[in-house]
Amino acid sequence: MSVTYKINELFETIQGEGSFTGQPSIFLRLQGCPVGCSWCDTKHTWDIDIVDQVDIDNMVNKPQESVSWANMTEQDILAVFKQQGYQARHIVITGGEPCMMDLTSLCQTLEDQGYSTQIETSGTFEVKTTDACWVTVSPKINMKGGYPVLKSALERANEIKHPIATNAHVDDLKLLLEKNNITNKPVYLQPISQKKRATELAIQTCIENNWRLSIQVHKYIGIE
Ligand code: SF4
Numbered sequence: 001m002s003v004t005y006k007i008n009e010l011f012e013t014i015q016g017e018g019s020f021t022g023q024p025s026i027f028l029r030l031q032g033c034p035v036g037c038s039w040c041d042t043k044h045t046w047d048i049d050i051v052d053q054v055d056i057d058n059m060v061n062k063p064q065e066s067v068s069w070a071n072m073t074e075q076d077i078l079a080v081f082k083q084q085g086y087q088a089r090h091i092v093i094t095g096g097e098p099c100m101m102d103l104t105s106l107c108q109t110l111e112d113q114g115y116s117t118q119i120e121t122s123g124t125f126e127v128k129t130t131d132a133c134w135v136t137v138s139p140k141i142n143m144k145g146g147y148p149v150l151k152s153a154l155e156r157a158n159e160i161k162h163p164i165a166t167n168a169h170v171d172d173l174k175l176l177l178e179k180n181n182i183t184n185k186p187v188y189l190q191p192i193s194q195k196k197r198a199t200e201l202a203i204q205t206c207i208e209n210n211w212r213l214s215i216q217v218h219k220y221i222g223i224e
Helices: 056-061 072-084 104-112 151-156 167-179 197-211
Strands: 005-014 023-029 070-072 088-094 116-121 134-135 159-164 189-191
Touching: 056 070, 056 072, 070 072, 070 088, 072 104, 088 104, 088 151, 104 197, 134 151, 159 167, 159 197, 167 189, 167 197, 189 197
Parallel strands: 023 088, 088 116, 116 134, 134 159, 159 189
Antiparallel strands: 005 023, 005 070
16 A cells, blocks of 8 residues: 655745755655644644545645645646646655654655655654755754654764754754764754844854854745
8 A cells, every 4th residue: 555645735946945945846745743833834734633634636736735635646736836837846745743653665665756756854753765865953952742852863864954043952952962972964054033133043043163154044034
């Protein structure tokens, strides 16, 4: 039986964060996340409730963000790309927390079709994917769900992307990187909610540490 994925959203846009900023991308948002970040902007993806299951057409055409999700096989996903006429060649698998699943087969299937793949994860689950997949770990430290950030996820990361609003968030990140001996990854700081204070703190901290600024371009230009 083929693997199915619980997909909350599937859409084409421009990647607005991290190394791939500006890249036309197809986003696959998986349902389900137990991590519990208080400031999460996709809380509608947290629970997997069977009453929220809809068919693929309803999920793809949902008029706004919602708790509804559809079960899709890899072939279903490729069929929707074709049906929607998507042009992007880069796929971003996000959530929710996508690494609750083994994503190797999905990424391999997409790569076999000529797509590049990227996973965005909190780092609290083991990352299972292809070698070619670009892994963005946005470490969620000491969140309500009680899941620790895994050393293996940090080591697999191609980039670390950290949302910050206060000095404590910066300190948390430095401690995490130090504790896990992560010294050679591109680190992006992302001001939470585009707040002026958070942005100034991110700019200053990037300069001090030779890190990079990620400003969620999609939010400034008003796209998804
Ligand atoms: Fe939200 Fe991501 Fe945190 Fe899950 S890990 S609660 S989806 S921000």
